Amino acid sequence: MVLTSHFIALGLYALTTVLVLAPFAGLRSAPRSLLLGVPIAGIAAHLLGVARLTPFMGVAPTLSMLALFLALFQVASEAAFRASAVGVFTGPLATGLIGLALLIGLVPDARLVAGRSPWSILHITVSILGLAMLALAFIAAALYLLQFRELKAKRFGQVFRLFPPLERLDQLNHLSLVVGFPTVTLGVLLGFGVRYAGGVSVDAAQVVWGMLMWLVLGWAVGVRVVRHWAGRRAAFASIASFAAVLLVYLALKLTTPGTERFL
Amino acid sequence: MSITVLGVNHRTAPLDVRERFAHTTGEVPQALERVLAAGARGGVLLSTCNRTEFYLAEPDDTVPEAVWALLSERLGAGRSASAYGYVQRDRDAVRHLYRVSAGLDSMILGEPQIQGQVRDAWDASRPLAGPVLHRLFQSALLVGARVRSETGLATGAASAPSAAVTVAGKIFTQLAGRSALILGAGDIAELAATCLVSEGVRVTLVANRTYERARAIAEELGARALTLDEAWEHFGDCDIVLSSTAAPHAVVTWDRVAAAIGRRGGRPLCILDLAVPRDVEPAVAQLENVFLYDLDDLQAVAAHAAAERRNDIPAAERIVTEEVERFWGWYGGLVVVPVLREFRERMEAVRAAELERTLRRLTHLSPEDRDQIEYFSQALLNKFLHQPTVVLKEAARAGRGYGLLDALKRLFGLERRDGT
Missing domain, CATH: 1.20.120 (Four Helix Bundle (Hemerythrin (Met), subunit A))
Structure with a gap:
């Protein structure tokens, strides 16, 4: 089945x-x-x-x-x-x-x-949900930059015709970030809870890098919400932060392999 | 019975000629009455900036002359309108109207305005249209709608003003509620502004070198009038700038836009430069979140859309052909029914007369025997008429009934009675 x-x-x-x-x-x-x-x-x-x-x-x-x-x-x-x-x-x-x-x-x-508790499962689910939202923010930002480039270059091909308007992509990026970041935060907090409750042992490097990445994501959301970045700058910030998360994740997976570790 | 279209369009006549032939809605009844007086059972006059066409039901031979005479009067100088005109009859006339309604015969392939213009023409001519043209125009509107929904003939922006709307629509989530500033008072800017307004854009400001001209346009669009010098600061507020001044050099410079752009807080600004020579310095496009498009750019968008629309012509033509056959089947049936009725009545009269004469001579027959003979005569007549009736109806449905109908009329002398 x-x-x-x-x-x-x-x-x-x-x-x-x-x-x-x-x-x-x-x-x-x-x-x-x-x-x-x-x-x-x-x-x-x-x-x-x-x-x-x-x-x-x-x-x-x-x-x-x-x-x-x-x-x-x-x-x-x-x-x-x-x-x-x-x-x-x-x-x-x-x-x-x-x-x-x-x-x-x-x-x-x-x-x-x-030995996994329901909290552990919730931590994983919420973290994956947050990651998917950040991925959506990344995708919206990438689409924004592609459409922006076509509009600026006055190319009226498939991207111009088939991609959504710039403003709509900006809104999608904004929404995904402001919902995705608290979700990731909740996932991280649940992870801490699970760790200190003795559910899983996590490497210190992962905790430090995880926190750092959380701060990077927080920065990307902060510049949008607090400093009212929009458009291309916000798209770059969104892409940079998500790329940083992916890179650090891959680096950690390579240096400290472990299937259970998310961030 | 027949359907005929006579007229001129953008392919057969230049603009200065077409302008003279254009009829206002108020002029339609008078023109139609005059043409119908020459001998036709119904008429519709379709008059747009690209065509003036008379659709006529059952016109006499003298009607084309009446149409050309009427149009020639508008041409003046002894010139003949027929030199610019065309005539199409029956199936071709139906096909022509269906193609017009679908936008296949338009200057801009697939343009949607023609659908409304066909409806308006039908409305204006309705008292004089007659049942056949009434049905024809009703079906033409349905054909237009079908082509637009089942093919890509109406997708994309195939003209510069509508391309302006498309481009702006790729920047803003929705155009409704956006504010626009119009610079200059050129015809193209006014047309593009009308396209934007139809999408819900609010034209809030109109600026021109002469204030009076700006005020005239502003009043039409419900906006505020400005001089050009007052306009630059408003680049910080509005979402769309439409420029079409008659200036011989660029009036919208990098300095003027850059000074105002800082107040926008990253909001995009769409500048549509429809002037020739251009009103906006190309360097303005380098400003962050400023999207500048000139007439060439918009025409490139339009050309792209038009090229895509051309791919849908075969599908649209297929729909038109299918619908022409459908209409012609109905129309053929319409022609056959009265002739068949007449034919049967004639045969029935012959049967009744012969029966009466025979029975008058056979006085010795009992009532039952007389009934049997009457039944026999009726059955015989029905058997004789069955096959011709079926064949005629089938031929009419297939649009091939006219030859048979003509033969029937001649063979049984029906022509003299129905006056055709």
Whole structure:
């Protein structure tokens, strides 16, 4: 059931990606009902699969969860912001992540599941949700910069035609950041709680770098909310902060491997 | 019975000729009455800046002359309007109107205004249109709507003013409620301003070198009038600047815009320079969050959209052909029904007369026998008429009924009675 649901979701996410990318290849744009309906069907199948995974521990379930949130945000972006171009990034990402999860093997790791409290599961879920929101902010910022460049360069091709207006992308970036950052913060706080309750042992370097990255993300949100940065500057800040998080995450994974460590 | 269209359009006549042929809504009934008096059962006059066309139901042979005479009077100087005109009949006339309504015959392919103009023409001509043209125009509007919804013929901005709206729409989430400043009072700026206003943009300020001209345009658009020197500070407030002055050099300079841009707090400013020569220094585009587009840029957007629309022409033509056949089927049926009724009545009269004469001679028959003979005659007539009726109706549905109908009229002498 878990595998079947995931394979159905994989197929539907892949189809969504094709539908989103088709107009960039010069084909006719898919109707909006399809751009919403296909990923929603994929999400429904994916939810069925993820529900059977509980408690979702280990790399594969985490990737599956991240793919699910990305697909959800893609649908939300299209429904609320008419930003189907978000799917240019989220479509392949969600498809790739769920594919990778299937390759790794979607069986909860017995070693990790043992001894995990509901708080630990909540910490992981909230952290992945926050990460997905920050990814959405990053995507909106990237789309903003691409559209900005086309508008400034007076190029009226596919990007100009198919990407949403600049202001809408700026709003999407703003919303994702101001909701994503508190979510990540909550995830971090839950992580501290779990750690000090003796649930997991975490390397000191991870804590320090994690805090530093939290500050970087906080800066990106701060310049938007407090200093009212908007447009290109805010997009750069958003991209820089998310890139920093990814780089540090990868560096930590390489230096201190451990499947249970998120930040 | 027939449908004919006579007229001129942007392909057959230059602008100065088309201007003379243009009829206001108030002039339509008078012009139509005059043409219909020459012998037609209904008429609709479609008059836009790109075409003047008379659609006529069952016109006599003298009607084209009446139309050309009417238009030639407007041309003056002894010139003949027929030199600029065209005539299309029956299926071709129906196809022509459907193509017009779909925007396939427009100067800007797929432009949406023509749909409203066809509706207005129908409304203005309604008392004189007659049932056939009434149905024809009703179906033409449906064909236009179908082409626009089922193909990409109406997507994108295919003219410079509508491209201005498209470009602004790629900067701002929604145009409704945005404020616009108009510099100059050129026709293109006024047209582009009208396009923006139709999207909900508020034209708040109109600035011109001469204050009086600015005030005249401002009053039309419900805005405040300014001189050009007063306008620069407002670059800090408005969202869209539309410039079309007659100045021989750039009047919107980097210094003037940069001074005001700092007060915008990062909000984007869209400047649409529709003047030739350009009003805005190209260096203005280097300012952060300032998006500058001149007429060439907007025409590039329009050309791009027009090229994309051309891909949809085959699909649109297919819909038109399908709908022409549908209409012609209806119209053919309309023609067949009265002739068939006449034919059956004639045959029935012959049957009844012959039956009466025969029964008068056969007085010895019982009432039952007389009924049997009457039943026999009725059945025989029905059998005889069944096949021709079916064949004629089928031919009419397929749009091939006219030859058979003509033969029927000639063979059974129906022409003399219906007067055709």
